[in-house]
Amino acid sequence: MSQRRTAVETREMIFEACSNILRRDGLASLTLDAVAEAAGLSKGGLLYHFPSKVALIEGLFEYHNDIFELRLQELAAAEGDDPGAWLRAYAKASVEQITDPDCASLYVSLFAAEERYASAHQLMRQKYVRWQQQVEVSGLDPALATLVRLAVDGLWFAEMHRYAPPLSERREIIVDLILQLTKNSDIL
Amino acid sequence: MSQRRTAVETREMIFEACSNILRRDGLASLTLDAVAEAAGLSKGGLLYHFPSKVALIEGLFEYHNDIFELRLQELAAAEGDDPGAWLRAYAKASVEQITDPDCASLYVSLFAAEERYASAHQLMRQKYVRWQQQVEVSGLDPALATLVRLAVDGLWFAEMHRYAPPLSERREIIVDLILQLTKNSDIL
DNA sequence: TCTACTGTACCGTCTGGTTGGTATAGTAAA
DNA sequence: TTTACTATACCAACCAGACGGTACAGTAGA
Numbered sequence: 001m002s003q004r005r006t007a008v009e010t011r012e013m014i015f016e017a018c019s020n021i022l023r024r025d026g027l028a029s030l031t032l033d034a035v036a037e038a039a040g041l042s043k044g045g046l047l048y049h050f051p052s053k054v055a056l057i058e059g060l061f062e063y064h065n066d067i068f069e070l071r072l073q074e075l076a077a078a079e080g081d082d083p084g085a086w087l088r089a090y091a092k093a094s095v096e097q098i099t100d101p102d103c104a105s106l107y108v109s110l111f112a113a114e115e116r117y118a119s120a121h122q123l124m125r126q127k128y129v130r131w132q133q134q135v136e137v138s139g140l141d142p143a144l145a146t147l148v149r150l151a152v153d154g155l156w157f158a159e160m161h162r163y164a165p166p167l168s169e170r171r172e173i174i175v176d177l178i179l180q181l182t183k184n185s186d187i188l
Numbered sequence: 189m190s191q192r193r194t195a196v197e198t199r200e201m202i203f204e205a206c207s208n209i210l211r212r213d214g215l216a217s218l219t220l221d222a223v224a225e226a227a228g229l230s231k232g233g234l235l236y237h238f239p240s241k242v243a244l245i246e247g248l249f250e251y252h253n254d255i256f257e258l259r260l261q262e263l264a265a266a267e268g269d270d271p272g273a274w275l276r277a278y279a280k281a282s283v284e285q286i287t288d289p290d291c292a293s294l295y296v297s298l299f300a301a302e303e304r305y306a307s308a309h310q311l312m313r314q315k316y317v318r319w320q321q322q323v324e325v326s327g328l329d330p331a332l333a334t335l336v337r338l339a340v341d342g343l344w345f346a347e348m349h350r351y352a353p354p355l356s357e358r359r360e361i362i363v364d365l366i367l368q369l370t371k372n373s374d375i376l
Numbered sequence: 377t378c379t380a381c382t383g384t385a386c387c388g389t390c391t392g393g394t395t396g397g398t399a400t401a402g403t404a405a406a
Numbered sequence: 407t408t409t410a411c412t413a414t415a416c417c418a419a420c421c422a423g424a425c426g427g428t429a430c431a432g433t434a435g436a
Contacts, residue, residue: 007380028304032426042383043427049381053426112303114349115296116216125351132352143361146354147339150362153351154342161302163313163341164320166334173331174338195415220392231393233416241392382433390425398417406409 011049014039015063018056022109023102030109032056057113061120064110065127068097083139084182090131091152091178095171098159107160140182148181199237202227203251206244210297211290215304218297220244245301249308252298253315256285271327272370278319279340279366283359286347295348328370336369 005013017039021030032053036046050056076089097103114121135149136142155174158165166174193201205226209218220241224234238244264277285291302309323337324330343362346353354362 010381026303031424033424041381044384044430045382047427051427108303111349112300115214115300121349124349128346128351143358143365146358147362147365150342150346151335151339152342153345154338154340157341157345158316158338161299161309161312163316170331170334174335177331177335193415198415219390221390229415230417232395232418235393236414236416239393377436379436380434382431384431385429387428388426391423392421394421395419396417397419399415401412401414403412404410406407 007049010039010041011059012063014046014049014056015060018060019064019106022113023106027109027112030113054117054119057117058120058123061110061114061123064106065123068093069127071097082183084145086134086138087140087145087148087182088179090135090149091175091182094152094156095175098156099171104160104162111160138182144181148178151178195237198227198229199247200251202234202237202244203248206248207252207294210301211294215297215300218301242305242307245305246308246311249298249311252294253311256281257315259285270371272333274322274326275328275333275336275370276367278323278337279363279370282340282344283363286344287359292348292350299348326370332369336366339366 014035017035018030021034021038025034032043032046035056036043039046046056050059072089072093075092076086079085079089098107114124132146132149135145138145140148151174155165155171155178157163165171202223205223205228206218209222209226213222220231220234223244224231227234234244238247260277260281263280264274267273267277286295302312320334320337323333326333328336339362343353343359343366345351353359
């Protein structure tokens with residue numbers, strides 16, 4: 001009759017349950033009990049899949065990181081091989097992601113979690129190191145390229161925390177400016 | 189003989205104790221017991237000055253915000269009235285602050301705290317709104333000025349979380365680029 | 377039957393917050 | 407100067423609830 005769920009399916013359900021809790025109620029509400037209930041299984045069942053909360057949160061980071069990375073690679077492939085191509089893909093992927101309010105509120109909690117869970121933090125740092133490497137070999141002057149990356153990250157930061165983010169019209173102008181900067185490497 | 193401490197003195201001792209705990213052990217270790225011990229008084233004494241943990245954390249945010257704001261105004265005064273002057277002061281204040289590793293690790297915890305303590309978050313949002321207003325009247329094209337602000341915030345973000353921040357030599361080049369952008373408003 | 381998985385009941389610890397009380401300093405009427 | 411009173415600053419002990427994690431019996435698909 002009803003097939004048994006595979007471990008992978010269950011894990012994804014758990015990750016989505018975690019994400020919903022973080023979006024709706026924040027990190028403090030991400031308890032094992034709450035996750036188990038939201039994922040539709042018992043606490044014992046949850047702890048069967050993840051032996052500890054740390055393991056759960058590490059998995060959650062990998063899960064969301066993979067989603068972003070996949071989209072980034074998609075956009076990078078579409079961007080071609082021109083100078084600054086990768087940087088443009090990074091900008092587009094970032095803006096696309098953080099512009100979604102659901103995603104923004106989720107990431108606020110994920111960043112808050114990183115402070116407590118050092119291993120997850122380390123994972124993110126490694127990601128950024130790899131992205132920065134791509135920035136530096138993207139065919140632009142490394143300093144300018146890094147400046148552009150920082151502007152993108154700053155936009156992400158502002159959108160995520162809702163720290164006076166530019167309104168959508170101005171944001172579009174700024175994003176255009178950013179993309180411009182990846183095309184005229186000798187503008188400054 | 190030994191004078192009784194004034195409430196203001198004690199509060200400052202408490203804020204410094206909080207800051208040390210956050211720097212050293214992070215938000216999870218910022219318990220009322222730990223703060224009381226680090227500040228050299230009892231938990232009851234601590235709760236005399238701050239009726240709840242929320243009140244304590246709000247006070248802590250104001251404390252550190254005032255420190256930054258004071259420095260920002262100092263630098264802004266030194267910068268004069270040229271176009272982009274305020275933006276340059278903002279850039280210098282931000283870089284100066286976040287380049288100090290002690291300060292960076294403290295702010296990681298403060299940002300993590302904002303997720304849990306909405307009132308503190310709201311305080312920061314208002315700060316950013318006011319800063320953004322200054323950015324927009326700083327005498328440059330608003331979009332470009334905002335782009336510069338976002339680059340500064342992005343640098344802050346990278347330094348704070350240690351997400352592939354530029355090494356000091358390149359950082360100096362980038363900061364110069366940023367300051368350049370506040371001087372040639374028609375560069376793009 | 378074996379294995380993969382689930383559910384329940386429970387435990388030790390920690391945490392924010394409460395309560396009731398003490399010590400010191402200042403003030404002002406007698 | 408004494409006495410009575412108030413405000414400020416602080417403390418020790420305690421508590422209810424929540425949390426991460428464990429133990430273990432049970433169950434359903436292969």
